[in-house]
Amino acid sequence: MTSPSFMPTMRTLAELHAHQTEGLRWTVAHAYQGSAEYRRKFDAVGIRPDDIKSLDDLPRLPLTTADDLRQGYPFPLRCVPFEKIVRIHSSSGTTGKRKNLCYTQKDVDDWTQFFARCYEMAGLTTEDRVQIAVGYGVWTAGFGFQSACEKFGAMALPAGPGNVDLQCQFMRDMQSTVLCCTASMGLLLAEEIHQRRLTAQIKIRKVIYGSERSSRSMRQKISELFGGAELFDITGLTELYGPGTGIECPDHDCIHYWGDYYLVEILDPETLEPVPEGEWGEMVVTTLQKEAVPLIRYRTRDITRIIPGACTCGSLMPRHSRIMGRTDDMFIFRAVNIYPSHIDKILSEIPELGSEYQIHLSRDASERGVMRIIVEIDQAGDLSQTGTLAARLIKKIKRELMVTPEVEVVAYGNLPRSERKSQRVFDTRIQDPII
Numbered sequence: 001m002t003s004p005s006f007m008p009t010m011r012t013l014a015e016l017h018a019h020q021t022e023g024l025r026w027t028v029a030h031a032y033q034g035s036a037e038y039r040r041k042f043d044a045v046g047i048r049p050d051d052i053k054s055l056d057d058l059p060r061l062p063l064t065t066a067d068d069l070r071q072g073y074p075f076p077l078r079c080v081p082f083e084k085i086v087r088i089h090s091s092s093g094t095t096g097k098r099k100n101l102c103y104t105q106k107d108v109d110d111w112t113q114f115f116a117r118c119y120e121m122a123g124l125t126t127e128d129r130v131q132i133a134v135g136y137g138v139w140t141a142g143f144g145f146q147s148a149c150e151k152f153g154a155m156a157l158p159a160g161p162g163n164v165d166l167q168c169q170f171m172r173d174m175q176s177t178v179l180c181c182t183a184s185m186g187l188l189l190a191e192e193i194h195q196r197r198l199t200a201q202i203k204i205r206k207v208i209y210g211s212e213r214s215s216r217s218m219r220q221k222i223s224e225l226f227g228g229a230e231l232f233d234i235t236g237l238t239e240l241y242g243p244g245t246g247i248e249c250p251d252h253d254c255i256h257y258w259g260d261y262y263l264v265e266i267l268d269p270e271t272l273e274p275v276p277e278g279e280w281g282e283m284v285v286t287t288l289q290k291e292a293v294p295l296i297r298y299r300t301r302d303i304t305r306i307i308p309g310a311c312t313c314g315s316l317m318p319r320h321s322r323i324m325g326r327t328d329d330m331f332i333f334r335a336v337n338i339y340p341s342h343i344d345k346i347l348s349e350i351p352e353l354g355s356e357y358q359i360h361l362s363r364d365a366s367e368r369g370v371m372r373i374i375v376e377i378d379q380a381g382d383l384s385q386t387g388t389l390a391a392r393l394i395k396k397i398k399r400e401l402m403v404t405p406e407v408e409v410v411a412y413g414n415l416p417r418s419e420r421k422s423q424r425v426f427d428t429r430i431q432d433p434i435i
């Protein structure tokens with residue numbers, strides 16, 4: 001039972017930094033040469049690829065944002081000819097232009113390689129049976145978990161998302177040992193096997209979950225209901241290959257990110273200046289080997305912090321905290337990325353409703369996520385109709401965003417007004433501190 005190793009070959013920080021410097025210089029030259037958009041951005045700040053000599057030069061480079069990706073739709077920031085592109089993935093945005101990302105064969109291979117490393121970090125062996133309960137399709141999740149599992153050499157069970165009966169059946173009949181899913185799905189399945197009295201017949205010993213924040217109590221509950229399973233928070237975003245760009249280590253106090261594939265800076269989202277080491281800010285990433293769409297100082301909008309120093313687990317790979325939240329108002333509910341602008345748009349299509357609303361995210365007694373929308377009726381609205389209007393709104397949101405909220409329609413003027421931007425999203429799903 002020997003498992004292959006996908007860990008980096010470098011042994012010292014000096015070796016890692018030399019590799020990063022080389023990767024940065026290659027990326028900058030490649031982007032400048034391959035993409036008119038990148039060239040324009042560099043020229044605008046008067047930077048030539050040769051100006052970038054060391055990692056200290058990174059802050060001189062212009063930032064890249066999600067807008068750059070949207071503006072270049074359908075093949076934004078493409079740096080290689082089309083014949084080199086072997087795959088396209090899209091982000092899971094539900095309205096507006098999707099973020100499409102191109103991949104070369106090397107990009108796909110690199111992603112598979114470092115994702116396999118995640119399984120290794122989580123202590124899997126080739127004898128593990130990995131039930132992959134995430135979405136397959138244009139987005140990156142299913143492909144990422146699947147290819148890396150096969151590359152690693154464990155048994156992949158592509159169950160897909162949802163379908164609780166099938167999930168329970170797979171876990172029992174196939175004797176799955178690892179479950180890959182969102183935290184909410186993990187909790188749901190843990191409760192199901194408990195209620196169906198299947199616990200004794202289930203062999204799940206590790207849960208690898210991502211794409212959603214999770215509280216310590218929720219993690220504890222999932223672990224307990226699975227009879228003491230070990231949990232691993234996995235990170236990633238479509239722009240940066242997909243999931244698997246980092247994972248919690250067996251010492252469970254951080255995320256190790258793959259510093260041989262990308263650099264992380266933490267910036268103050270207002271001033272865009274670096275924060276002191278160890279402080280919270282926006283994660284900004286720069287790829288080191290990505291060919292089709294390299295990212296240069298890409299603003300992820302994710303809030304985290306660098307954890308300085310070496311980890312007790314002995315890994316050379318640098319660390320950040322688990323993701324605390326987002327700098328924009330986007331929130332993730334039941335694995336769907338939702339922006340308040342989505343809700344704005346849906347409300348505007350029901351003229352009897354006003355435009356003032358609040359979104360409250362919480363957890364019920366069984367730790368399940370609840371999304372509650374409080375919305376005002378239109379100034380001329382008929383208060384006897386609040387029940388019907390709530391039902392209409394629920395139906396519409398369900399159809400467009402594929403999640404089911406609770407809705408309360410209140411009288412006009414009932415919600416507080418603010419001269420500044422109104423706070424729309426109140427997220428109390430996590431009460432305990434993020435590590």
Ligand code: ZN
Pocket residue numbers: 249250251256311312313314315
């Ligand atoms: Zn560690």
